[in-house]
Amino acid sequence: MTRYLLRKRIFAVVFLVTIFCFSILNFVHSYEPLKEKLIEIVNAKEEFSVKRVVELETTITDNLYGRMNYIEAYGYIQKLLDKREFNNFNSIKDEYGYLQYASFYREEDTRLFEYSMRIKRLQDYVKTSDTKVLFVVPSGKYDKNETKLRIGMPINDPNWIVDEMMFYLNRLGVETLDLRQSIPNEELSYEEAFFKTDHHWTIPAAFYATCEVVDKINDSFGENLDPQGYYTDIKNYDIVTYRSGMLGSMGRKTGANFCGIEDFTALWPRFEGDYTRESMTQGGQSNKKQGSFIEVLMESSVLTDKTDIYSDSQYSLYLNGLRIYEKIVNEENPEGSKIFMIRDSYFSPVISFLMPMCGQIDAIWSLEDTRELDIESYVKENEFDYIIIEVYPYNINSSAFNFFKED
Amino acid sequence: MLFSSIVFMFYFFPVVFLLYYCFSFSRMLQNIILLITSLVFYAWGEPVYVLLMIGSIMFNSTMGYLVGRWEGRKKKVALWSGIVVNIAVLFIFKYLGFVLKSIALSGAKDFTLPLPIGISFFTFQALSYVVDVYWGKTKAENPFYVGLYISFFPQLIAGPIIQYNSVADQIRNRRSSFDKLSLGLCRFTTGLGKKVLLSNSFAAIADNVFQWSAIGNDKVAVPVMLAWLGSIAYALQIYYDFSAYSDMAIGLALCFGFKFGENFNYPYIATSISDFWKRWHISLTDWFREYVYFPLGGSRVNNQDHMVRNMFVVWLCTGIWHGANWTFIFWGLYYFVIQLAERFFEYPQKMKSNILKHGYTLLVVSAGWVIFRANDLYQAGRYFLNMLGMNNNGFYSDTAVMLIWENWVFLLLGLVFATPIARNMNEILYKKPNSLVNRIYTVVYPLVMLLLLLVCVSYLASGTYNPFIYFNF
Numbered sequence: 001m002t003r004y005l006l007r008k009r010i011f012a013v014v015f016l017v018t019i020f021c022f023s024i025l026n027f028v029h030s031y032e033p034l035k036e037k038l039i040e041i042v043n044a045k046e047e048f049s050v051k052r053v054v055e056l057e058t059t060i061t062d063n064l065y066g067r068m069n070y071i072e073a074y075g076y077i078q079k080l081l082d083k084r085e086f087n088n089f090n091s092i093k094d095e096y097g098y099l100q101y102a103s104f105y106r107e108e109d110t111r112l113f114e115y116s117m118r119i120k121r122l123q124d125y126v127k128t129s130d131t132k133v134l135f136v137v138p139s140g141k142y143d144k145n146e147t148k149l150r151i152g153m154p155i156n157d158p159n160w161i162v163d164e165m166m167f168y169l170n171r172l173g174v175e176t177l178d179l180r181q182s183i184p185n186e187e188l189s190y191e192e193a194f195f196k197t198d199h200h201w202t203i204p205a206a207f208y209a210t211c212e213v214v215d216k217i218n219d220s221f222g223e224n225l226d227p228q229g230y231y232t233d234i235k236n237y238d239i240v241t242y243r244s245g246m247l248g249s250m251g252r253k254t255g256a257n258f259c260g261i262e263d264f265t266a267l268w269p270r271f272e273g274d275y276t277r278e279s280m281t282q283g284g285q286s287n288k289k290q291g292s293f294i295e296v297l298m299e300s301s302v303l304t305d306k307t308d309i310y311s312d313s314q315y316s317l318y319l320n321g322l323r324i325y326e327k328i329v330n331e332e333n334p335e336g337s338k339i340f341m342i343r344d345s346y347f348s349p350v351i352s353f354l355m356p357m358c359g360q361i362d363a364i365w366s367l368e369d370t371r372e373l374d375i376e377s378y379v380k381e382n383e384f385d386y387i388i389i390e391v392y393p394y395n396i397n398s399s400a401f402n403f404f405k406e407d
Numbered sequence: 408m409l410f411s412s413i414v415f416m417f418y419f420f421p422v423v424f425l426l427y428y429c430f431s432f433s434r435m436l437q438n439i440i441l442l443i444t445s446l447v448f449y450a451w452g453e454p455v456y457v458l459l460m461i462g463s464i465m466f467n468s469t470m471g472y473l474v475g476r477w478e479g480r481k482k483k484v485a486l487w488s489g490i491v492v493n494i495a496v497l498f499i500f501k502y503l504g505f506v507l508k509s510i511a512l513s514g515a516k517d518f519t520l521p522l523p524i525g526i527s528f529f530t531f532q533a534l535s536y537v538v539d540v541y542w543g544k545t546k547a548e549n550p551f552y553v554g555l556y557i558s559f560f561p562q563l564i565a566g567p568i569i570q571y572n573s574v575a576d577q578i579r580n581r582r583s584s585f586d587k588l589s590l591g592l593c594r595f596t597t598g599l600g601k602k603v604l605l606s607n608s609f610a611a612i613a614d615n616v617f618q619w620s621a622i623g624n625d626k627v628a629v630p631v632m633l634a635w636l637g638s639i640a641y642a643l644q645i646y647y648d649f650s651a652y653s654d655m656a657i658g659l660a661l662c663f664g665f666k667f668g669e670n671f672n673y674p675y676i677a678t679s680i681s682d683f684w685k686r687w688h689i690s691l692t693d694w695f696r697e698y699v700y701f702p703l704g705g706s707r708v709n710n711q712d713h714m715v716r717n718m719f720v721v722w723l724c725t726g727i728w729h730g731a732n733w734t735f736i737f738w739g740l741y742y743f744v745i746q747l748a749e750r751f752f753e754y755p756q757k758m759k760s761n762i763l764k765h766g767y768t769l770l771v772v773s774a775g776w777v778i779f780r781a782n783d784l785y786q787a788g789r790y791f792l793n794m795l796g797m798n799n800n801g802f803y804s805d806t807a808v809m810l811i812w813e814n815w816v817f818l819l820l821g822l823v824f825a826t827p828i829a830r831n832m833n834e835i836l837y838k839k840p841n842s843l844v845n846r847i848y849t850v851v852y853p854l855v856m857l858l859l860l861l862v863c864v865s866y867l868a869s870g871t872y873n874p875f876i877y878f879n880f
Contacts, residue, residue: 003840003849004833005586011853012589015596015860016424023421048454061413061870070868077862083813088611088872104619104806105627152809255869 022065030063068255068310075258084150086254092155095148098196099250099259100141101394103156111398112161114406116168119389121404123174126379126387132221133387135169135176137162138209138346139183140393141199146190158393165396177216179209180393197259198248199394200315203267206349207234213350214357217386223337225357230271232357237267247309256309264314266303269293273356279319279326290331297328297352318349325373327362334359340379342366343390344400350390366391366400375403408451409875410595410655411602413867419448420659423560427663431583438555438578441663448560449524456523459496464557466492467533468550471540475547482541489537497530505731525564527728527880529557531694536571538698544572552578561659565652565877567670567690570697574665583664591661596860598654601647603863603873605824608817609644610874612810613637613780620793621786630804634793636811642769642776643821646675648876649688668693675825678764679755680745680771691728695721719743729779729880734787738778745771 037059041052064070078086084093089102123133142157149155162180169176183205184193193205201209211232217223226232246264247256272292279287289296299320302312313321322345330336336359341347343363351361362382364373366389379387391400408415423444430436450457470489477485504519536553539545548556555578562569616637620629629637653670660667670690677683684692696705703717719740726739749755758764774791781787792798811818836845867873 003845004837005589007849007852008589008593009585010849011596011856012585012592014853014857015592018857018860019416020421020425023417026417050452050454053451053454057412057414060418061868064413064417064868067868070865073861073865074869074871077865081816085813087869089615104615150809150812152805152807152812154806154809 026065029065030060033059033063071253072255072257075255078254078258084153086258089154091250091254092149092153093259094153095150096196097260098141098147098194099199099248099254100147100149101156101199102154104154112165112396113168115396115398115401116165116172116174117406118401118404119169119174120172121406122375122379122387122389125376125404126384129380129383131379131384131387133174133389134213134216134220135174136213136347136388136390137166137176137178137180138390138392139180139193139201139205141194141201143184143190146184156394158396161396162393175216175220177212179212182212183208195246195248195315196262197246197251197254198313198315199250200248200346203265203317203349204234204239206318206346207237207267207353210350210353213354213388217337221386223385225337231353234267236270238270239265239267241265242303242314245303245307245309246314248315249313252310261309264303266317267353268298269356271356274331275355276329276331277326278328279323282324293352293356297355315345315348318352321345321348322365323363324365325363327360328355329360330355330358333357336360337385338362338382339386339388340382340384341388341390342375342403343388344392344395346392347388347390366402367395408448409873410652410659411599411863411867411873411875413864414451416864416867419444419451424662434579434581437663438551441559442551442555445555445558445560445563449558449563452524452564456521459500459523459526460529460558461554463493463496463529463533464554465550467536467557468548468553470537471547471553474537474540486537486541490534493530493534493537497526500526502727502731509733525880528566528568529563531568531691531728532557532562532571535568535694535698539571539575545575548575559660559665561656561663561665562667565649565656565875565880566688567653567656567667568694569667569690570694573668577665581664581666587661587664587666591658593856594658594661595655596658596856596863598651598656598658599863600651600859601654601824602651603866603871605817605821606644606647606651607866607872607874608814609640609647609821611872612640612814613644614874615810616640617780617790620790621782628798628800629790629793630800630807631794631796631802632807633804633810634790634800636804636807638773638777638790638794640810640818641780642675642773643818643825645776645779645876646671646825647821648874652875652877673825673827673830675769675772676765676827677768677772678761679749679768680742681749682755683768683772684742684746691725695725699724715747718747722746733784734778734781737784737787738775741775741778 034056037056041048041056044052046052061067075086085102086092086099089104091099092102093099119133119135126133140158140162142155142159144157144159147155159180162178166176166178183201184190185208188205188208193201193208195202214225214232218225230236242264244261244263246262248262251259251261272294274291275293275296276290277288277296281287294300297319298317300317301307302314302316302320307314315321319326328351333356336357338360339354339358339362341351341361341363343351344366347363351363355361362378362384364375389401408419410416423440426440426444427437430440446457446460449460467489470485470492473485474482474489500520500523507518536545536548536556540547556569556571556574557563616629616633620627620634620637650671657667657669668690670688672686672689674683674686677686700717700721703720704713705717706714708714708717722739722743723736724739725742726736729735729738755764755767758767777790777794778784778787781790789798793800796802836842836848839845
């Protein structure tokens with residue numbers, strides 16, 4: 001009896017010491033964010049509801065002391081167990097170590113024709129002002145020729161959705177650019193085009209995509225962007241690879257132990273330029289910057305020694321990630337082409353690379369609530385030369401086409 | 408609030424524990440702390456419905472007082488008023504929408520009230536109090552003690568369903584000790600591990616397979632292998648989910664000096680369905696036996712028809728108690744038929760092979776879980792066809808192979824710990840206190856338990872899949 005109870009007693013002491021020490025440390029660590037959240041809840045006019053409890057609980061969990069260490073521990077356990085799926089198929093790791101989106105099934109989206117019609121309506125609406133519309137779909141990370149999965153892994157494959165949507169758009173007479181056909185390619189392999197730990201394409205892939213967009217606009221609309229071929233020549237950029245400096249958006253959820261840390265390659269322009277950028281964050285904060293390409297269109301703070309791979313996104317090097325609205329003017333070429341972009345994060349580096357060849361680019365984040373901006377009147381008032389609608393294959397849903405709705 | 412959550416483990420529990428033991432000099436103050444913190448615990452999940460809980464406490468205290476004070480007809484009226492109002496509240500919140508929908512009343516689809524968490528559990532506890540007072544098993548208590556009995560946070564959300572007479576004395580005269588606390592913390596950690604590591608892993612398999620078999624209104628054919636894997640995973644999920652919660656509840660209660668009865672006793676080693684129900688959700692079975700089956704006459708009736716009627720009522724109530732859906736009612740009646748057949752034909756006892764007995768029991772129970780888990784009876788039917796390979800479905804499934812491959816460690820542990828192997832090993836060690844193995848185990852045990860605790864926290868901190876089946880009952 002004594003020994004039976006002895007081990008229980010020892011554990012009880014260990015348990016209590018662990019729980020109390022950790023609770024105190026954790027409370028001190030998360031005091032400020034918790035206080036802020038509580039003040040927000042107290043000041044909110046609505047009653048204390050389940051929604052508020054969930055918010056508070058999320059704040060508590062997100063600010064757990066040493067949370068990333070626990071996530072790393074969890075990732076390590078998954079690796080020890082030789083698991084490929086992470087957290088009930090939030091993501092899966094393919095045989096080459098690439099994190100992919102998983103899905104056991106995808107409910108059929110029967111509204112693809114309606115989304116296509118919205119683009120067609122937009123095209124017809126701006127026809128009188130001679131604005132051209134281009135729909136661009138970037139390459140998705142899942143490529144059946146390149147991705148090798150463990151038997152039975154439920155991959156989320158959006159390609160058939162893209163195929164169907166492209167079919168409708170082509171029949172409706174909308175110009176399209178399907179970047180799946182050109183990226184990856186012989187010059188840019190799958191390994192060079194995609195991150196293992198992030199859902200985005202790499203910066204070299206985004207640059208390659210920019211060249212494709214320029215070619216498409218020139219060929220289809222008779223434009224002459226980059227007549228000397230200077231900005232689309234990669235020799236005019238310094239290619240710098242930052243070793244073991246990247247843990248992408250998917251990797252930050254799984255931890256580096258599960259998926260590893262990878263290199264990040266950036267393209268630094270060898271030219272300066274002069275740009276003005278006005279932008280607005282999700283929180284409604286406005287920001288204005290003026291200066292060279294690097295000063296205005298890049299955020300080099302994400303690549304310093306102090307960069308925290310668990311919170312900073314290296315992909316945000318260009319345009320510092322997403323803004324719900326932005327207007328960039330090329331002061332050296334104010335008469336250049338004027339483009340309006342309805343886009344997602346895939347096009348942040350593309351906008352940067354495209355900017356020297358254009359006069360002005362206005363862009364909105366398609367998936368965010370842009371209630372402040374009435375797209376229909378905005379495009380009419382501003383008389384853009386081109387409207388580019390870019391949607392990442394996994395983002396094709398109603399909120400990505402928030403204009404000319406008739407359903 | 409879930410026990411298996413960061414907020415419970417690093418905020419709620421340490422604060423309650425500290426407050427409770429700071430006031431060790433006064434049992435009354437300790438009880439006040441437990442009552443207040445239990446209401447906070449409930450309000451965390453249901454800020455508005457805490458008023459319902461307080462209302463239930465006040466009403467049942469009053470009814471208990473009247474039942475205890477009055478005699479004769481008035482006493483009966485008070486008893487029945489208590490029963491009717493409790494059942495009516497449960498009916499309105501849990502079943503009214505379902506009933507209106509079932510009898511196809513227009514607009515019924517819109518009538519759905521959010522279900523107060525644990526309403527079935529605390530209503531049954533409240534009923535137990537009023538009835539126990541009526542039967543004279545206990546005397547009427549003041550609202551404070553009734554409140555603590557009904558709302559005591561370890562058993563508030565998902566039981567075990569405690570009968571008032573079993574804790575009446577403990578509320579006032581329980582003794583806390585370091586040994587009780589030690590046993591309680593070990594039990595809690597074991598429950599946490601069962602829930603976070605085992606149950607949640609099985610949930611990921613079962614939920615995906617069952618969702619896959621019913622996408623929207625379509626019932627999709629699922630290969631035989633996958634259908635069986637989903638069924639087995641759900642059987643393991645529900646056992647580890649519920650028994651883990653019971654372990655945590657019993658453990659936490661021990662930490663505060665209360666001793667609750669066991670709620671599970673390795674149900675999957677049962678040799679018949681009657682045996683299974685003596686081992687599964689024991690507190691609910693006891694409750695129905697005590698407050699429904701025996702008052703109706705139980706098995707000791709001259710007319711066998713009455714016994715059949717009594718069993719029918721109990722199993723119908725058991726089905727209904729689990730939820731407002733035809734699947735639960737059918738599931739209850741399914742067990743009524745099986746148990747009746749077992750009683751009349753005595754077939755499990757007649758089987759010579761123990762393997763056959765276990766096989767039969769597991770098969771019947773697994774089939775029952777399919778009905779229980781399905782969204783509707785139609786899905787349950789289609790799922791059975793999938794399992795039998797009669798739904799134009801194939802046998803082999805890559806997905807099933809993958810799911811087994813990904814979860815083989817947990818599946819193996821789940822199957823092993825569903826048997827009393829750990830308990831038996833403990834007993835062997837207990838009988839040899841001075842053996843080398845026992846000595847080593849004494850050193851290793853706290854380390855393994857600490858590791859288990861840390862692993863569970865790492866799972867919780869990562870925001871892993873953490874559903875809880877009995878939360879909705």
